[in-house]
Amino acid sequence: MLASDKIHQFSKFTNQNIDLIVLNSSITELSNVDCIVNCTGPCFEHYGGVSKAITEAAGPKILKEYKNYNSQFGELEAGIVHDTHAFNLNQYKYILHVVTPKHKTYLEMIYSNLFTKCFNELNLESIAVPLIGTGLARRAINDCVNSLIESIRYLKNLTKNIKIYIVNNNPDQIKECLEILKNFLNPEINDNDKDKLDECPICLDNVSDAKKLNKCGHIFCKSCIDKSFNVKQVCPLCNMVYGVNEGNQPNGTMNIKILNLTLPGYDKSVNTIEISYLFPSGVQQANHPNPGQRYHGTQRVAYLPNDNDGKKVLGLLQKAFEKKLLFTIGQSRTTNRNNVVTWNDIHHKTSIDGGPANFGYPDNSYIQRVLAELADKGIQ
Amino acid sequence: MVSIATARIKREFKEVVTSDELTKCKIKLELLNDNFTELKGEIGGPPDTPYEGGTYQLEIKIPETYPFNPPKVRFLTKIWHPNISSVTGAICLDILKDQWAAAMTLRTVLLSLQALLATPEPDDPQDAVVANQYKTNNKIFVKTARHWTNIYAGSTLAAEPEFDSKVKQLIDMGFDNHKSRVALSSHLWNVEHAIESLYN
């Protein structure tokens, strides 16, 4: 790469062993980078100029790889990272292919999966990522950079120094990206903020040692906001989430169905809620016990009475599911198998009948118990 | 050193008692002890609601971790409302639970409670019986709520005298005054059903 391409380097980004380097360059012309990312379509079709440039530069052999993948696994799915050799782009060890997501909520997951693949599975030390979706998909740079920052913050247990390059050949976009990153690290208190320094929303006194939050821009005394974050990592004014209040439940689904039957112990007029959880197998992320290793998925069904108590529990379970708190990866208590998706201390009734001994109904105190277990996780 | 909790309550107390806007909304606040941990709130029932004309007393307890955790608030005045327990006065309101934010104040809480009286949320009930009645028998709900406002919250508006005679009927049978009123309110003022529930 040319020295002039290097726009900025953030060393020890988010206090980890990470150098984050912003480059105004073409992703096919880098050096000293282990792998680059190709954002493509489900059949590796060229949606944007960058993807086309990568494929052309890698040469015809990579087309055969694409074909092989599609015939073996079908379309490349959103969130899946597929690695191939770089062929003619032989300054790189790998090219990581992902599908440009339809919605911005997938961005963080895609960046996380890319980092897991690169640093944990392939054991590489550097990666060049584009601003995913800011090309043809016209997604806001802000969404993209914030997702990137969040996925970097989730990177844990790094044993070596790693380098993440953000590469884009549009100078305006790279400038915007840089501003977002700088503001994230050290939000500036500017003229517009002057009147906010009169009263800290927490102590209601003059702001002392002002601290501006990097996502929402609200200002507090440093000591006040530190105390507040100890209780809950959200902005006290707008509830913007800052910390990782979430669990490490892997990607999965939760579906609800109403069954026309009554659980033992309930009035005949009360029918039943059936919850189905599905977790496909996958690769453990940095916040799991064995990053890079595979985990075994699971499928579970649970039952609740469809009355006010049951609906209340269901609502809280849905909230806990969103917060990634219902399941975790570890050793199964029933089979002793390791690296499996297991319950995370919030008990479910997995049988309709048989009583407490068989994880079923009737069980008078179940609702109270599960509410207490949810409350222990901060869900109430 | 004065804790944040104490310093905050001092300021918030002043903010409420000196606010003309809040006086106009019939909102009051009273300190119950010197260390600013227990207060009594008062809100007027909002106009054009069954609570109009009523005055509601609130118990407010300030936790040590205030304002990082919400104040504990419950209704001392009995009220017939989907989000407030007719038995204990416990309140189901998101900002008093997980949606609390440290920048909220007693002023926010009192105004939110007044707003809750004007716009109940029956799908997130504290009192399931009341919520069900609100949804399926709204006319009776309104009459019952107004009756409770008259009996417990000091309103002088429409008293529903036939409700009173039904309560008296049950008292004459030896049942407790308030229990009789709850039973009748819960059973759409059907005397037989109310008696049945009191015997169970």
Ligand SMILES: [Zn+2]
């Ligand atoms: Zn402060």
Ligand SMILES: [Zn+2]
């Ligand atoms: Zn904020």
